[in-house]
Amino acid sequence: xxxxxxxxxxxxxxxxxxxxxxxxxxxxxxxxxxxxxxxxxxxxxxxxxxxxxxxxxxxxxxxxxxxxxxxxxxxxxxxxxxxxxxxxxxxxxxxxxxxxxxxxxxxxxxxxxxxxx
Amino acid sequence: xxxxxxxxxxxxxxxxxxxxxxxxxxxxxxxxxxxxxxxxxxxxxxxxxxxxxxxxxxxxxxxxxxxxxxxxxxxxxxxxxxxxxxxxxxxxxxxxxxxxxxxxxxxxx
Numbered sequence: 001x002x003x004x005x006x007x008x009x010x011x012x013x014x015x016x017x018x019x020x021x022x023x024x025x026x027x028x029x030x031x032x033x034x035x036x037x038x039x040x041x042x043x044x045x046x047x048x049x050x051x052x053x054x055x056x057x058x059x060x061x062x063x064x065x066x067x068x069x070x071x072x073x074x075x076x077x078x079x080x081x082x083x084x085x086x087x088x089x090x091x092x093x094x095x096x097x098x099x100x101x102x103x104x105x106x107x108x109x110x111x112x113x114x115x116x117x
Numbered sequence: 118x119x120x121x122x123x124x125x126x127x128x129x130x131x132x133x134x135x136x137x138x139x140x141x142x143x144x145x146x147x148x149x150x151x152x153x154x155x156x157x158x159x160x161x162x163x164x165x166x167x168x169x170x171x172x173x174x175x176x177x178x179x180x181x182x183x184x185x186x187x188x189x190x191x192x193x194x195x196x197x198x199x200x201x202x203x204x205x206x207x208x209x210x211x212x213x214x215x216x217x218x219x220x221x222x223x224x225x226x
Contacts (some may be wrong), residue, residue, distance in 0.1 A: 013158065045214070089158065106214060
């Protein structure tokens with residue numbers, strides 16, 4: 001597609017429910033990143049994929065968070081047993097460059113706003 | 118890890134005014150990006166500027182990599198320039214970006 005597409009744009013869920021957030025990167029982009037942004041703060045790194053390989057998941061806050069990119073294109077970020085503290089904007093970014101010497105420009109999607117009641 | 122500091126934290130401008138936003142980083146980098154988060158929450162790419170100077174309309178940016186800072190200039194500001202401006206630099210060779218805390222800009226008519 002023309003840009004990074006994320007869905008849903010808005011998600012309201014009850015505490016304890018599982019949620020899945022989807023990211024469709026720019027066509028052909030090798031690298032895919034997930035970020036989380038709390039209100040009034042800058043985006044914070046969660047995890048990174050180079051093609052289908054999850055190279056870095058150091059930013060995932062705990063084991064309720066997981067991500068996959070099985071075919072090296074679309075990615076899903078899953079949060080199990082959601083808690084109120086998980087409420088935030090979840091952003092996906094992609095880059096045409098990849099590998100261990102990536103200096104490419106990152107392009108962000110419009111984000112998925114998650115609210116946990 | 119690398120530290121990214123932006124200043125000022127907040128800026129109020131009258132329409133038509135010029136301003137300079139600063140981004141300092143604590144280690145050498147091979148990439149730097151400036152973003153604008155508009156009031157609707159979109160994060161828009163402004164500049165990819167590892168070094169040197171670039172211009173895009175009323176906006177321009179300069180990165181002096183050897184001195185570890187970058188500047189974003191806004192000239193003849195308009196109300197549509199309101200929002201939060203972030204700079205970001207990679208923290209590892211995979212291109213993972215570390216964001217600064219941002220500069221909140223409000224342009225009044």
